[in-house]
Amino acid sequence: MPEDLLKIQSVSKNFGGFTALSNVSTEVRAGERFGLIGPNGSGKTTLINCISGTLKNDGGTIIFDGQDLDGMKTHKRTAAGITRTFQIPRPFHSMTIMDNLKIPIEFVSGIGASQREIAEQAMSLLETMGMAGKANEETSGLTQIELRKLELARAIAAKPKLLISDEAMAGLTGNEVDEVLEILIKFNEDGMTIIMIEHIMRAVMQFSQRVICLDAGEVIAEGSPEEIVKDKGVERAYLGV
Amino acid sequence: MVMRYKFEIGCVLFVALAFTITQVDINNFFFFAAFAVLQYVMIATAWNILGGYAGYINFGTAGFLGVGSYTAIGLIQWSDVSIVGQIIAAAFVSGLLGLAIGYFTLRLKGVFFAIATLALAIVLETVVNNWDFVGGAAGISILPPRNPELLGVLIVDRKGGGIFDNNKELLFFLIAFMAIFSVWVARVIEKGKLGRGLNAIKDNEEAAECMGVPTLRLKLIATTISGSLMGAAGGIFPSYLTFIDPPTAFNLEFAINSLAMPMIGGTFTWIGPVVGALLLGTVQQVAIVTISSELNLLIIGVMLVLFVTIAPHGIVGWFMKKK
Numbered sequence: 001m002p003e004d005l006l007k008i009q010s011v012s013k014n015f016g017g018f019t020a021l022s023n024v025s026t027e028v029r030a031g032e033r034f035g036l037i038g039p040n041g042s043g044k045t046t047l048i049n050c051i052s053g054t055l056k057n058d059g060g061t062i063i064f065d066g067q068d069l070d071g072m073k074t075h076k077r078t079a080a081g082i083t084r085t086f087q088i089p090r091p092f093h094s095m096t097i098m099d100n101l102k103i104p105i106e107f108v109s110g111i112g113a114s115q116r117e118i119a120e121q122a123m124s125l126l127e128t129m130g131m132a133g134k135a136n137e138e139t140s141g142l143t144q145i146e147l148r149k150l151e152l153a154r155a156i157a158a159k160p161k162l163l164i165s166d167e168a169m170a171g172l173t174g175n176e177v178d179e180v181l182e183i184l185i186k187f188n189e190d191g192m193t194i195i196m197i198e199h200i201m202r203a204v205m206q207f208s209q210r211v212i213c214l215d216a217g218e219v220i221a222e223g224s225p226e227e228i229v230k231d232k233g234v235e236r237a238y239l240g241v
Numbered sequence: 242m243v244m245r246y247k248f249e250i251g252c253v254l255f256v257a258l259a260f261t262i263t264q265v266d267i268n269n270f271f272f273f274a275a276f277a278v279l280q281y282v283m284i285a286t287a288w289n290i291l292g293g294y295a296g297y298i299n300f301g302t303a304g305f306l307g308v309g310s311y312t313a314i315g316l317i318q319w320s321d322v323s324i325v326g327q328i329i330a331a332a333f334v335s336g337l338l339g340l341a342i343g344y345f346t347l348r349l350k351g352v353f354f355a356i357a358t359l360a361l362a363i364v365l366e367t368v369v370n371n372w373d374f375v376g377g378a379a380g381i382s383i384l385p386p387r388n389p390e391l392l393g394v395l396i397v398d399r400k401g402g403g404i405f406d407n408n409k410e411l412l413f414f415l416i417a418f419m420a421i422f423s424v425w426v427a428r429v430i431e432k433g434k435l436g437r438g439l440n441a442i443k444d445n446e447e448a449a450e451c452m453g454v455p456t457l458r459l460k461l462i463a464t465t466i467s468g469s470l471m472g473a474a475g476g477i478f479p480s481y482l483t484f485i486d487p488p489t490a491f492n493l494e495f496a497i498n499s500l501a502m503p504m505i506g507g508t509f510t511w512i513g514p515v516v517g518a519l520l521l522g523t524v525q526q527v528a529i530v531t532i533s534s535e536l537n538l539l540i541i542g543v544m545l546v547l548f549v550t551i552a553p554h555g556i557v558g559w560f561m562k563k564k
Contacts, residue, residue, distance in 0.1 A: 054447055078453040086451075092444035094509065103441050106434055108453035158453055 005030040005162055005193050006051070011060035013046055013217075020046040021057070021217045028162070028195060033188050035208030035225070036197045039237055042214040044197045045087060048164045052084045053077045065161065079108055081161035085168055087197075089151040091139040097150055098122055098135040104158035122157065129153045129183060145176045152180070156187060163187070164195045169203055177203050205229065213237065248428065252421045259417035263410040272413040276481055278522035279413075280474050283420040284495065285502035285514035286427045287470035291463045292500065293508030294436055296443030297347070301358030302499040304365045305335045305468045307491040309475025314375045314485065317383055323391055324415065328476040335472020336465045343464030347457065350446070359496070366491035380486025383479055412481050419477070423470045428511040430466070439463055471499075494538060498525075501541045505548045507555025516556050 006028040013021040021043045028034045038044050049055035051062055053074035062069045069077060083104070092100050101122035110118050126132045129149050134142070142150065148168050155163055165184065169177045181203055188194050198204040204211065205225040213221040213228060215237035221228055228234055263272075284302060291297050309331035316322040316330055346357040370378045385408040389396045395403040397411050405411045430436045438459045441449035450456045479485045498521065506517025521544065525537045552559040 052451055054451065073455075073457075074450040075453050075455045078451060084451055086448065090445045090448040092441050092448070094440060094444050099437070103437065103449070103454065104452040106437065107455075154452060 003030050004028065005032075005065060006195075007061075007063040008047075008051070009061045009063070011047070011050055011057045011062060013043075013050060013055065013057050019217050021050070023060070024214070024217070024219055025060075026212050026219060026222065028193060030161075030193055031188070031191060032193055033185075033207055033209045034193070034195045035204040035211035035228075036195055036214065037199075037201075037204055037211060037228070037234075038214035041216075042237070043217040044214055045166060046217075047214070048084055048166055048195070048197065051077075052082055052164065075107075078104075078158055078160075082164070083155040083158045083160040083162075084164040085151040085155050085166050087166045087170070089147040091142075091147065091150055091154075093139050096136050096138060097126070097131065097142075100139065100150060100154055101125060101157045104154055109157065109159035125153055125157055128186075130179075144171050145179070148172065148180065149183070152183065156192075160192065162193045162195065164197070166197045167199065168196075169198060169200050181207055249425070252425055255421050256418055259414055263405055263414050269407070269409050272409040274526045276409070276413050276416050277526055278519060279416045279420040280478075280481075281498060281502060281518040281522040282515055283416065283423045283474045284471055284499045285506070285518040286420075286423045286511065287467045287474070288499040289503040289508055289511070289514040290427055290430060290470075291460075291467040293503050293513065294431065294439040294443065295460060295463050297460065297463075298351075298355045298500065299358045299467070300355045300496050300500070301342070301361040302471055303491045303493055303495040304358070304362035305338060305471035306475035306478065306495050307362065307365055307369065307487070308338055309335045309472030310478045310485055310490040311369055311375050312472070313476045313479050314381060314383070317479070318374060318381075321386060323389065324411070324477065324480055325391060327480070328415070328419070328473050331476025332469045332473035335475065336469030338472070339464040339466075339468020340461060342468070343461045347460045347464070362491055362493070362496065366487045369487045369490070376486065378487060380484060380489070381479075382484045385480060385483065408480070412477060415477060416474075416481075419473055424511055424515055426466065426470065427514075430463075431511050435459060435462060497538065497541060501545045503555070505544055505555055507557030507559075509554070510557055513555050513557045520556070 004027040008024060008026050011021055011024045024047060036044050046055065050057040053069065053072060064080060064082060067080060092103065098119070102118050105118045105121050110121055123132065123135065126135055131146065131149060131153070134146065139150065152165065152168055169180050172180065177200060184194055184196070184207065196204055196207055208225055211223065211225050211228045212219050213234045220233045220237060221231040284306065288299060288302055291299050312331040312334045313327035316327050342358065342361060346354055349357055369375060375381060388398055388403070397403045397405045397408055399407065405414065438449070438454045441452065441454050442456050442459060446456055475490070478490065482489065502517035502521050503514040504517070505521060506515065507513030521541060524540060528536050528540060548555060
């Protein structure tokens with residue numbers, strides 16, 4: 001049984017009187033492909049904001065790689081090995097695609113490396129993502145899938161232990177979904193633990209080894225994809241019947 | 242090897258040229274006008290480190306400049322500190338101010354940061370207005386020291402025994418040196434890790450933080466350097482004007498010019514503020530002599546509107562696109 005890489009213990013988060021997360025506990029094992037599902041507004045993004053540090057959880061503890069994340073700044077968490085993508089891609093729009101990737105390499109995974117080494121690393125990642133031909137283009141001309149891939153590539157460039165992909169496939173066609181899945185599975189095989197938040201059920205069920213479902217800020221189900229699909233609570237949360 | 246240090250060699254040549262000019266017998270008005278233009282090169286460059294690279298619009302240029310000026314005044318009142326000492330102290334105090342302001346206001350974004358920095362200038366002006374030691378609201382006159390020496394060398398002597406014949410030449414040389422130094426600093430930042438981090442902040446601060454960029458630290462470094470350079474430009478100001486009062490030292494015109502010059506020149510590279518300041522600074526100096534000193538801001542206003550609509554990336558951006 002592999003060790004837990006991420007332990008989430010009774011995490012809660014309120015926005016004024018609204019409870020976005022209440023007492024959420026779960027754990028993600030090292031090397032695991034972990035799915036996080038739930039209807040809109042169920043608290044998925046809030047949970048990953050608390051993990052990545054862009055939001056501060058009001059209660060509970062998050063332990064990553066044996067280290068309590070409480071009070072740790074976002075960029076320190078990135079350095080510790082947690083990176084994430086954003087639901088709506090947020091490229092550095094004044095830079096080329098290549099320069100976008102150089103930022104996490106220069107500031108996290110390749111500290112102290114020469115500009116040439118950094119460029120080489122960025123290029124090899126772009127090749128893996130099938131975007132090498134676009135290296136020197138601006139981000140404004142990118143298609144939806146290219147933006148999504150850039151968002152993923154930038155997070156992967158930091159060489160995280162844990163990658164959190166927040167709806168990396170939203171708005172993509174079937175073939176494009178398969179392409180992104182393939183990339184994620186490849187990096188998982190290389191040892192990267194991945195949390196996938198997704199609304200495309202086919203993708204998240206095919207990808208995940210274990211899934212939890214959030215509804216109204218609470219974990220309502222946890223198990224293998226097969227178990228989750230059959231779960232009455234999950235069905236009710238999604239369909240409201 | 243020579244190619245690699247092309248820029249640095251250019252800097253040295255520029256300083257040498259500035260020195261040579263002071264040794265030639267020309268009208269003193271040239272030094273007076275060129276000082277104003279070069280001071281703007283310095284201020285615009287300093288502004289751009291925070292405003293252009295990191296995208297934080299600072300409306301408080303006058304505050305940093307005024308603090309620099311009044312640091313120098315304070316030192317003059319307290320004992321006879323040399324002009325170089327005044328400038329260094331002004332840079333130090335304004336740098337500290339930048340650090341403090343950065344710490345308290347950088348959680349504010351966009352227009353809120355701009356408002357906070359504007360308020361800073363006004364608060365500081367009020368403080369100085371009520372501080373008699375530095376002249377208070379009535380202002381203060383200062384006389385340049387007669388035959389100043391630095392490290393035992395006679396700097397200015399009207400009879401021709403010193404390095405410079407008069408104080409205007411000395412001040413021109415100093416501002417030329419400081420302006421080129423500021424441009425060098427801005428260029429080093431732009432080409433380095435700090436500049437790339439600041440750029441990421443400008444594009445998307447949250448994404449930058451998530452990609453491992455220590456956003457708060459980089460912003461504090463930028464405000465400190467930017468404030469410090471503005472302070473140095475202010476530190477030399479009282480000696481240049483020989484009379485200074487709060488409305489002059491904390492003039493809002495500095496805030497507008499320091500913002501308009503980089504925007505017109507182009508904010509994304511060090512050349513932009515230099516081009517903008519040389520262009521607008523010269524136009525303003527010519528306008529002061531030929532038309533009226535009140536027309537300055539109108540010129541800036543019209544040009545700013547024109548550039549924002551026609552060439553949003555400034556003059557430099559316009560030419561780079563053409564290439």
